[in-house]
Amino acid sequence: MPVKTEKDDVDDSDWKTYTFDTSVKMSTYLLAFIVADFKCTEPPLETSNGVKVRTCGRKEPVDDDEDKYSAQITKTIIEKYEEFYGTQFPLPKIDSVAVPDFSAGAMENWGLILYRETALLYNPNKDTYSNKARVNTVVAHELAHQWFGNLVTMKWWNDLWLNEGFASYVEWIGTVKSEPNWDYLDFQTYSDKSRAFAIDSYTSSRPTSIAVSKPDDINAQFDSISYSKGSAMLVQAKMFMDGTGKGTENFENAIKKYVEVYQYSNAEQSELYEELSKVYNAGKDETAEDYMNIVEVMNTWTLQMNFPVVDVRRYDDNHVIISQRRFLISDAGSSGDKKSPYGYQWYVPIEYKIGDGDIEFLWLKPNSTELIEFDFSDADNYLRLNMMSAGYYVVNFNYNLNSRLLKYLDDTENYKNLTTSEAQGMMYDTFLLISEGSTPMSEGLNLIDMMLKYEDRLVPLREISRQISGVAVHISENEDLWAKWKNRYKTVASDLYGKTEASKYFKSTDDEEELPTDDVEGGFQNRLKVVFAVNMACAYGVQECVDIATAKFDNWNMETGENEPKAEFKATIMNTVMSKDFNEDVKKQWDALWGLYINPATSASEKQTIYYALGLIQNNDTLIEFSNYCLNSTLVRPSDALYILGRSIAQTRLGRHISWDFLKANWARITEEFTDALFAVDSYIAGVLSNFSEQKKLDEIEEFFADKLDTLGPGRAAYESALQSIRGNIAWREEHESAVEEAVADQSD
Helix, strand or coil, rough: CCCCEEECCCCCCEEEEEEEECCCCCHHHHHHCCCCCCCCCCCCECCCCCEEEEEHHHHHHHHCCCHHHHHHHHHHHHHHHHHCCCCCCCCCCCCCCCCCCCCCCCECCCCCEEEEHCCCCCCCCCCCHHHHHHHHHHHHHHHHCCCCCCEEEECCCHHHHHHHHHHHHHHHCCCHHHHHHHHHHHHHHHHHCCCCCCCCHCCCCCCCCCCCHHHHHHHHHHHHHHHHHHHHHHHHHHHHHHCCCCCHHHHHHHHHHHHHHHCCEEEEEHHHHHHHHHCCCCCCCCCCCCCCCCHHHHHHCCCCCCCCEEEEEEEECEEEEEEEECCCCCCCCCCCCCCCCCCCCCCCCEEEECCCCCEEEEECCCCEEEEECCCCCCCCCCCECCCHCCCCCCECCHHHHHHHHHHHHHHHHHHHCCCCCHHHHHHHHHHHHHHHHCCCHHHHHHHHHHHHHCCHHHHHHHHHHHHHHHHHHCCCCCHHHHHHHHCCHHHHHHHHHEEEEHHHHHHCCCCCHCCCCCCCCCCHHHHHHHHHHHHHHCCCCCCCHHHHHHHHHHCCCCCCCCCCCCHHHHHHCCCCCCCEEEEEHHHHHHHHHHHHHHCCCCCHHHHHHHHHCCCCCHHHHHHHHHHHCCCCCCCCCHHHHHHHHHHHHHHHHHHHHHHHHHHHHHHHHHHHCCCHHHHHHHHHHHHHHCCCCCHHHHHHHHHHHCCHHCCCHHHHHHHHHHHHHHHHHEEEHHHHHHHHHHHHCCCCC
């Protein structure tokens, strides 16, 4: 709340007494005070309803106007959320504060939100559009909490996903409003559903809503299941409440009513579902065929883990049959020690389209099948299912139906009918089914080849690259095969580099060839596509790209800033140089980057770019040296340390093994010094362990942690998930490595 009175202390002129306005009724975990020598946005911005908005932080970045962007979007997003929730922001002010060393990304304290500096401050002259998007989405997320979490709070921690999943869903609404030229919904399934599937594909996953009896149970829920699966389930709920392209707002109306009824109080997930059910079934009798108990529907998604595969196959000459089964990677068919009250069956909402017909809808209920009329005598007939990729499930067409769809899409005009999210989802689903073992690697490779003929959109291209890189990680222990696989896609990288005219932007040293800007429609994604093309070309060894990156690095005087590369290309330039075969020159370049990292004048966002590059160096001694620096808080901020160890150093095959050895040698110290680094510990464990793919390494890991399981606390879930990932990697190699070898047989390394 704002300061009500301020007066000097009568006994000591160095002290002041502040009295604040009375707080609204609120949960105690949302209370915060800050005492700091910070500077804030002046004058404060003000929303249309009179809410004062400021961004605060260290004097240096605020003097450089790095507060301006987050303050402006905070104002815009609050106004949008007041419309979305149907309730005005209940406080007279909102302060957002950038904290130099903050373990979490942000914390939604009511009216006084705390952020990492990288999540709040943005300098358009130094930072990338990716940094800008990071600031925007985190701000949108934390502001969403001001209603969903703060104004209406979960009754108990078992429903934490109501807070985090809903904020993760609503943040997309805020970002789209504040940056309409970004077309940011294109990234939604690429981000949320894919991130959730990566965790939810194993028996080590958990239901979205779980019993909570101790603090570690609470901490364990701050994961991709609460955030990303929660958001993806709400995308699905929006789909079955309103349908694709119909323009109704049934979902939004139910949310408005929920907030109205439960504001300044607590609620359970079932009470949200009841509001959804009332709107969904308005005017329907309970005996009506289209009546659905939405409480029961949602319970099948939140009270059991994992997700379904929707199998679609030929039934007879005139029908396809749709059924469901549980999706699992490794330990298939085993539910471990987690029993499901629904037998791993779901109420699955399905939108589908036959040929050029209209979008149809059906419910696939637990333990049932559905028939759809389909004329198999028409050789050109095809079926699309899961429109906009809005459903939280994977679609598995049998061979005939899959080949029909691909035949239709293998055409310039027809391919355009795939939305961005559908193209991305088709690629992701295919490789997920490959990991499960139900689809051969050849289907994935054929799909990549087909999509690359027509695809020019950023998000599907990123998904194709992600799957190519995913295969590379699986086979990375086989260095010869890894080199041939990389060489197979060097031409693809070179072609994209040419098509996007990335070279002219990358070569440029003046304003003549400025990158596209986001003040025009399409500029944001076009800019990111150029950056993506440059990064891919250099990563796959396209010689022109590597030569330009090397020259720009060598010409850059890091002490004076002379010839400093464009911010958008810095990461690629650093990564390219650090990835080269190790020699004395590369070590000198590493030392120069390290000097820039520890320079107090280097911004937090640039430090993040630098530490990621530093971990790419291919030298044992340097990586061990870098690892030891992470345990020295005078060199590396504690909030960065575990991310460097788990994400930066462990990102390569060499670094992965060094990180594991470092973890074993320093485990006691790491667990002692980073006890409170909740998110970082999970990320560290997953980053170091998850990409191993050999049985002997799995045995070694299990032996090391055998007597430490009870001390892992909330990190236990990340550990169990990492073990499942390793088992899945081992199974993947046994099933698919020979197919990769066959695919690259004609490649040289």
